[in-house]
Amino acid sequence: MKLDVLYEDNHILVVVKPPNVLSQEDSTGDADMLTLCKEYVKEKYSKPGNVYIGLVHRLDRPVGGVMVFARTSKAASRLSEEIRSRSLKKGYLAVLRGCPEKRNARLEDYLVKDSKKNQVSVVKEGEEGAKKALLSYGVEGEADGLCLVRIELETGRPHQIRVQFASRGCPLYGDQRYGARVNTAGEQIALWSYHISFMHPTLKERMDFFAYPPKEYPWSMFDIESVKVNNHGTL
Template sequence: MPIPILYEDNHVLAVVKPPGVLSQEDETGDPDMLTLLKQDLKERHNKPGNVFLGLVHRLDRTVGGVMVFAKTSKSASRLSESVRSRHFGKTYVCVVQGCPSVQQAKLTHYIRKDNKHNQVTVYNKPAAEAKEAILEYEVAAVSGRYTLVAVRLHTGRPHQIRAQMAYIGCPLVGDLKYGAKPAAGISDIALWSTSVSVPHPVTKEMISFHSIPSGSNAWSWWTDKQLKSASYMLNRVHKEGRDADAP
């Protein structure tokens, strides 16, 4: 399976995850990014024995776009700390049904995951076992019943974008689990990881990786110019590599 490589050095590997591929192995035994990339590294670099590759963050199976991996245990530790301290900037684009009533907003909810059914519940106020979920969104373009939206995550909760957008009445196209209506010709959920920005685990310099969704499924409803514009809308990260409002 071809996986486009955006960047690689001795410490970091950034790639474009295809929709439908797992981030890491699960009980299904289906192809996953971690296994595929380890095999690729082993073959390309003629490495004997096991190849180390650290999973720093995850994307839902149906989501495509930028993913960053660590090539050493030290890099994995430092990149994971960047995630925990919110020095790890993540932006997405999505296509939603309807149009948010507010053009641009910051959403704060509380999310509790049901592991048995792999689904989350969203609350307006703190609830038992629910974790705070914060994102920022901005409307990029509107076409009939659908809206192209840019999203910047401040927290990384399971199904966060899908659940929070559905909660405000705008489920992602193709996301039947969270209330979207079936759409002809749509096989994937319309959510794409467009950029990741993070301090390099060794040099500490800010590095950024970008990817624009391909013109298939719901992405074909928009021009390349619209998709590119949406992809960069909320790609704002502080010069030291942390969100402007991070603690």
């Protein structure tokens, strides 16, 4: 698999993850981005032995889009701190079944994950294991009973975007887990990491990278590339 590289230097590697590729290796033995990045650097720069690549964030397997990897432990540490402090911004595009009542809003929920079932649920604040989930969204278009939303993720909870919209009656197109009543088996989930913004770990300059989803249904129903962000991810 050829790696789609948006940017690289001695400290970071910014790439586009295809849908249905793992972020890191699991028990399936299927292709994963961390291994692909290591192989890319090892081959391009003729690196002997093991190559260091730091995984600082993940995308769910069915989700595609832009990711940043660290090429040094210093970069990994600084990028991880940006994630903790929420200065690293991540923008997503999603196609929903139906449309939210408000065209722009901030969603706040408390989520609990059942690790055995790999299922996340919305629960009341204070319930054991509940973690706060925050995101902001703006509606970018409507067509054919579908709705395109632009999302700024404030917290990175498992399945967060999928669960928060499904709980409001607007599951993501193609999401079998949280929208089985309206989605058909075999449909590709329409969730894409299209923007990432962070301070370069050594240059101390803010960097923005964009990657847009493929021009196929349901993305093809909308003018995807007209979607922009302001002030590094804020809606």
